[in-house]
Amino acid sequence: MKTQTSATNRDADSTPRVQLVDVPEDRAGQRLDNFLSGRLKGVPKSLIYRICRTGEVRVNGGRVKPDYRLNAGDKVRVPPVRVAERGPAEAPSDNQVGRVEASIIHEDREFLVIDKPAGVASHGGSGVSFGAIELMRAARPRDTLELAHRLDRDTSGVLVLTRKRSALTALQAAIREGRVEKRYMALIEGNLPKARLMVDAPLRKSVLQGGERMVRVDPEGKESRSHFSEVERYAGASLVEVALETGRTHQIRVHAQHLGHPLAGDEKYGDRAFNKAMREHGLKRLFLHAARFEFEIGERSYSFSAPLPPELAAVIDTLQQRRTSTPR
Incomplete structure (x- = not known):
């Protein structure tokens, strides 16, 4: 992945700096907010939405919404983001993880599917510490799990997660089409x-x-x-x-x-x-x-x-x- 920064001597100075990131081919079709979550580890979704809304994040020089689908070769401006120093991140309880893990209805090399309980958000953010994706990642720490789509918090039922990037892009393309x-x-x-x-x-x-x-x-x-x-x-x-x-x-x-x-x-x-x-x-x-x-x-x-x-x-x-x- 090609990354350019607005200043040199990054290793000598840990201060966050603006980055211009070229979107690789395997990220084509990914939502901007999810792309940013992968780069800005530990940054809450609420902050990601805010920096998109205020125009601090730009794609190819222009403003876009958090649900913008990226194309290979897009240039994403990633602003410096500071996260307050905190102790170790809070982990979900065993009961939370166990409830979602018990809802698995299918898994293979590409997909993991759950029968999401009502009251569990698809992902964390907006006052929700842990959604289904975070809880499943806690249950399966060795997997690379991503949400293929979403369900409202109050809606129960089939929620598909992917275990491979190729499966995610293929299913998202099928949804769009x-x-x-x-x-x-x-x-x-x-x-x-x-x-x-x-x-x-x-x-x-x-x-x-x-x-x-x-x-x-x-x-x-x-x-x-x-x-x-x-x-x-x-x-x-x-x-x-x-x-x-x-x-x-x-x-x-x-x-x-x-x-x-x-x-x-x-x-x-x-x-x-x-x-x-x-x-x-x-x-x-x-x-x-x-x-x-x-x-x-x-x-x-x-x-x-x-x-x-x-x-x-x-x-x-x-x-x-x-x-x-x-x-x-």
Whole structure:
């Protein structure tokens, strides 16, 4: 990797300096924030996002967002970053590591797949010390693990990690090109007007004054498509399967709200009265579960699935006891 610095005598002076880093071929397609995390060891993600937002990080001389996908040969300006002197980094507890390690549903030479529990973030940052990736790295310190995609903290289900750089770039290319099938199970308010329907509504992210991230349907947003299919209907609610063509932040939650059928347990985009009714059926979390993740790389096909976790299956059991009609 070619690295240039803004001053000489680096070995004689440990003061951090600006670096201009050429992106090697094996990092093509990697997100800028992840690239920076690899170079700025120990620097929290919140600081990485800040130096991107303020323009201290630049790619080919211009400002880019943290989710920018790098190209081979891009020149990344990495600013000097100081991290306050601290004692040894806090390690996750054995219980935290054990919980995520127990969720492994598949592993081979290229992939490690977990059934991520709800409440566990995909990665650390924004007040979260350890996400699934950090916990799995603690469990498998000899592996070179990377997140291939993300799930919201409150969403459970299939989360794919890679063990080789070649696997990561191949899967990320498949995701960008729409060659990955992702299906979720969700409980929504009411019943869909049709057994199957597609929502084609562009989504736009915004940050409120207090720092809360919100997503809304907006003609100026990014194209977003979700396919809803009714699985079973109950009194005042329906279990649906949602297939995604795109993978925008909070896509299923906002598209369900846009339909007028918000997700059960959704404190951000949901309906308060519906959420209260579902709590009476035992629901204590967002009812959204990543049930299946399928893709092909070369001549090999992969299909990973995870059943509804017990706490969601129990809610369905109580609703079935009061079901008023059968599935279509």
